[in-house]
Amino acid sequence: xxxxxxxxxxxxxxxxxxxxxxxxxxxxxxxxxxxxxxxxxxxxxxxxxxxxxxxxxxxxxxxxxxxxxxxxxxxxxxxxxxxxxxxxxxxxxxxxxxxxxxxxxxxxxxxxxxxxxxxxxxxxxxxxxxxxxxxxxxxxxxxxxxxxxxxxxxxxxxxxxxxxxxxxxxxxxxxxxxxxxxxxxxxxxxxxxxxxxxxxxxxxxxxxxxxxxxxxxxxxxxxxxxxxxxxxxxxxxxxxxxxxxxxxxxxxxxxxxxxx
Numbered sequence: 429x430x431x432x433x434x435x436x437x438x439x440x441x442x443x444x445x446x447x448x449x450x451x452x453x454x455x456x457x458x459x460x461x462x463x464x465x466x467x468x469x470x471x472x473x474x475x476x477x478x479x480x481x482x483x484x485x486x487x488x489x490x491x492x493x494x495x496x497x498x499x500x501x502x503x504x505x506x507x508x509x510x511x512x513x514x515x516x517x518x519x520x521x522x523x524x525x526x527x528x529x530x531x532x533x534x535x536x537x538x539x540x541x542x543x544x545x546x547x548x549x550x551x552x553x554x555x556x557x558x559x560x561x562x563x564x565x566x567x568x569x570x571x572x573x574x575x576x577x578x579x580x581x582x583x584x585x586x587x588x589x590x591x592x593x594x595x596x597x598x599x600x601x602x603x604x605x606x607x608x609x610x611x612x613x614x615x616x617x618x619x620x621x622x623x624x625x626x627x628x629x630x631x632x633x634x635x636x637x638x639x640x641x642x643x644x645x646x647x648x649x650x651x652x653x654x655x656x657x658x659x660x661x662x663x664x665x666x667x668x669x670x671x672x673x674x675x676x677x678x679x680x681x682x683x684x685x686x687x688x
Contacts, residue, residue, distance in 0.1 A: 526638015
């Protein structure tokens with residue numbers, strides 16, 4: 429289990445690239461903020477730091493959630509609560525998937541073949557699990573366990589349009605599984621803003637067995653919500669701060685409404 433101390437912790441051991449970054453871990457708030465897809469980095473032990481994709485592909489949404497890290501960092505500050513951020517691309521291994529999920533390590537995503545994953549064997553899969561996936565989840569659980577009444581907030585972003593698909597109209601979506609205690613008042617608060625197209629379990633389904641929310645919230649009985657923001661709305665530092673400043677009071681009010 430990762431020990432949490434100081435203002436910002438990387439989880440880094442000597443000579444090893446960090447699989448996660450913790451910010452604001454000393455902050456007292458109930459929220460535990462997660463950003464599973466914060467980075468498009470490929471660690472150096474993966475084919476020398478490449479999956480065989482050109483830079484422009486690694487800058488697409490297939491590699492990480494554009495803008496989500498900045499929003500999560502600002503929310504940590506504004507809500508007075510800690511956050512855990514991944515430091516490896518979802519294409520290397522996706523921390524928001526269960527260990528047995530066939531999409532844990534993608535070989536094809538939104539029309540792009542991932543060369544570095546095409547001939548993945550069991551040993552390489554286990555190496556990525558041991559060095560990246562499991563340490564990230566250990567850190568997340570340690571952070572969430574610091575309080576008995578932790579509330580999990582997962583911050584993600586989504587592409588305005590998948591290849592060959594219709595444009596997505598939502599500005600923001602709230603995803604949830606069988607526990608909607610926080611999600612329902614949060615959706616209501618967002619819709620009450622009047623200028624937002626708010627998705628309910630859109631643009632994705634709200635539950636995948638073994639995903640981060642299932643693992644750290646649903647199975648533990650922790651109130652939770654996963655927020656998806658369309659990434660063209662948060663693709664600059666200024667926009668990320670604006671969205672965090674808008675969301676923070678809405679999140680606080682929704683938590684009060686939920687009474688959990």
